[in-house]
Amino acid sequence: MSIVSSLNALVGSLPGFWSPLVSALIKVLLVLAFVFGNEIMLIWLERKVCGRFQRRKGPMYVGRPEGWLQSIPDVVKLLAKEDIIPARADRWLFVLAPMVIMVPAVALFVVIPFGRGWVPRDLNIGILYLVALGSFTILSLFMAGWGSGNKWSTLGAMRAVAMLLGYEVPLALSLVGVAMVAGSLSLVDIVHAQERAWFVLLQPIGFLVFLVAAAAELNRTPFDLAEAEQELVAGYQVEYSGMRWAMFFVAEYASLMAISAIAATCFFGGWLGPFASGPWWFLAKLYFFIFLFMWVRWTFPRIRIDHMMELGWKFLLPVALLNIVLTGIGLAIWG
Amino acid sequence: MNWEMVAFAFLGVLILASGFRVITTPRIVHAALYLALCFTGVAGIFLLLGADFLAATQVLIYVGAVTTLIIFAIMLSSPPEVRGEPARGSGPGGGEPARGAGPARGDEVLGGGPRPEGVQAERGWVGVLAALAALGFVAAMGVVYRGAGLPAQAASLGRTTAPLGRQIFTTYAIPFEVASVVLLAALVGAIYLSVRVPPRPSGTTPVSGPSHAGAGGEMPGEREGGANRGTP
Numbered sequence: 001m002s003i004v005s006s007l008n009a010l011v012g013s014l015p016g017f018w019s020p021l022v023s024a025l026i027k028v029l030l031v032l033a034f035v036f037g038n039e040i041m042l043i044w045l046e047r048k049v050c051g052r053f054q055r056r057k058g059p060m061y062v063g064r065p066e067g068w069l070q071s072i073p074d075v076v077k078l079l080a081k082e083d084i085i086p087a088r089a090d091r092w093l094f095v096l097a098p099m100v101i102m103v104p105a106v107a108l109f110v111v112i113p114f115g116r117g118w119v120p121r122d123l124n125i126g127i128l129y130l131v132a133l134g135s136f137t138i139l140s141l142f143m144a145g146w147g148s149g150n151k152w153s154t155l156g157a158m159r160a161v162a163m164l165l166g167y168e169v170p171l172a173l174s175l176v177g178v179a180m181v182a183g184s185l186s187l188v189d190i191v192h193a194q195e196r197a198w199f200v201l202l203q204p205i206g207f208l209v210f211l212v213a214a215a216a217e218l219n220r221t222p223f224d225l226a227e228a229e230q231e232l233v234a235g236y237q238v239e240y241s242g243m244r245w246a247m248f249f250v251a252e253y254a255s256l257m258a259i260s261a262i263a264a265t266c267f268f269g270g271w272l273g274p275f276a277s278g279p280w281w282f283l284a285k286l287y288f289f290i291f292l293f294m295w296v297r298w299t300f301p302r303i304r305i306d307h308m309m310e311l312g313w314k315f316l317l318p319v320a321l322l323n324i325v326l327t328g329i330g331l332a333i334w335g
Numbered sequence: 336m337n338w339e340m341v342a343f344a345f346l347g348v349l350i351l352a353s354g355f356r357v358i359t360t361p362r363i364v365h366a367a368l369y370l371a372l373c374f375t376g377v378a379g380i381f382l383l384l385g386a387d388f389l390a391a392t393q394v395l396i397y398v399g400a401v402t403t404l405i406i407f408a409i410m411l412s413s414p415p416e417v418r419g420e421p422a423r424g425s426g427p428g429g430g431e432p433a434r435g436a437g438p439a440r441g442d443e444v445l446g447g448g449p450r451p452e453g454v455q456a457e458r459g460w461v462g463v464l465a466a467l468a469a470l471g472f473v474a475a476m477g478v479v480y481r482g483a484g485l486p487a488q489a490a491s492l493g494r495t496t497a498p499l500g501r502q503i504f505t506t507y508a509i510p511f512e513v514a515s516v517v518l519l520a521a522l523v524g525a526i527y528l529s530v531r532v533p534p535r536p537s538g539t540t541p542v543s544g545p546s547h548a549g550a551g552g553e554m555p556g557e558r559e560g561g562a563n564r565g566t567p
Contacts, residue, residue, distance in 0.1 A: 020338065093368070124496055128391040135399030139371055142406050146364055158410050165403055185496055 053298040081242035093147025098247035100140035104133040105254035115279035126187040145236035156235020166312035171213035173320035177206040191270035200267040222300040260289035350376035371402040
């Protein structure tokens with residue numbers, strides 16, 4: 001905490017015009033460092049988890065033991081690759097899409113409390129902010145798929161839009177229960193409200209709906225119909241290569257982290273632990289959820305598009321609404 | 336000169352420029368995306384005014400829902416036609432039957448090709464009417480915002496979410512309920528309009544509702560793709 005307070009003093013000493021800018025920049029850099037630092041580990045972790053689930057070893061050679069440096073040469077390779085823009089692409093959309101997709105992936109971390117007082121900005125509309133940012137993901141996937149000028153990409157974009165639209169609603173509604181119990185939309189208040197009991201105990205239905213809808217929002221198997229290598233080649237990513245493709249990849253893992261962080265914050269008490277509460281608890285829960293999503297990804301096959309739409313609209317949505325009603329009744333009785 | 340002023344100027348230019356591009360861009364997809372940019376800019380203005388709840392709602396409803404629905408409408412119509420481009424060269428195998436007859440119709444719709452005579456003649460009148468309507472709107476806005484300072488001062492409301500909720504469920508309960516009834520009517524109307532009773536034999540489910548729009552519209556493309564790929 002002393003680092004934080006001395007930084008605050010330093011920023012406060014700047015002239016009035018610059019201090020908000022510098023403090024915002026410092027926070028942005030810290031968040032970016034956290035996201036990208038963890039990302040390198042996540043990509044390695046995904047390969048190891050995938051390998052173990054498939055009874056092989058995964059990367060082994062770069063960075064002994066267990067190949068933990070493998071991501072570094074991959075980044076260098078991606079940077080060195082030729083940047084290809086297809087002749088039939090809609091140039092502007094094609095170029096802008098990977099940039100737009102980074103925005104929600106990183107901006108989600110603005111409201112995530114890493115520890116007591118360790119939050120970039122405690123917005124009092126926290127949950128609404130998280131849900132609203134998802135809109136930009138839909139737009140960027142559409143821009144990528146449409147802008148590529150390739151029918152596989154367009155099909156992938158269409159699936160992505162249909163899916164994200166269908167699963168945003170249950171995702172948002174599952175968080176409504178949390179907000180009702182906590183009496184606030186701010187994620188910091190939500191963590192404080194969990195000092196007696198984690199919300200996974202009070203909101204078990206909401207948690208399950210959130211988990212399924214979040215897996216769909218992440219575009220990961222069993223909900224990766226927008227990419228679907230076997231049928232759509234890679235959906236909206238077909239035409240992307242080199243760094244532009246890498247930005248989609250990075251955004252995907254940043255969203256994985258963000259969604260896991262939201263799950264840890266809203267349902268598992270954030271930085272609170274049974275003993276010695278602190279940011280390490282948050283990190284442990286974050287990695288638990290990341291592992292859970294990886295586990296699901298390498299265990300289940302992809303589901304069919306009509307099944308997926310039915311699951312979203314006909315099952316998750318009513319269940320999420322039911323959860324809200326039950327929460328309301330519970331609050332009226334015990335609240 | 337402070338940051339609010341800089342941000343306000345930036346957002347103002349962004350909103351005006353993107354709004355202008357919505358109506359001038361030749362491609363309908365670009366128009367939809369410029370519209371999303373315009374909405375985002377308006378959300379920024381809300382933020383500057385301290386109305387963070389409104390800003391998030393603006394993004395959620397207008398960027399998330401309205402623009403996405405527009406995009407859906409565009410994608411459910413046939414993409415190469417809507418693009419306003421000449422027909423793309425048929426790929427190896429030439430298996431693009433759905434697109435064969437497309438371009439001529441698309442050009443007519445989007446003004447790329449020859450226009451029917453009636454449209455040409457009516458255009459002048461439509462333009463004058465549109466200009467009059469725009470002027471009337473500007474005048475009305477001038478009356479409404481007379482005396483407002485630019486940029487407006489941020490209201491120091493503090494946390495707006497709880498007061499908003501309380502107001503909606505007490506003072507403004509009836510307008511809120513009326514709005515929800517209107518939305519429900521729109522929902523029912525949309526379902527009624529979109530349900531097509533298929534002449535197909537039993538075993539296939541009828542297409543209905545927004546959820547199936549995506550799945551239903553996609554099937555032909557998939558089948559087409561499968562046919563093109565040939566034998567494995």
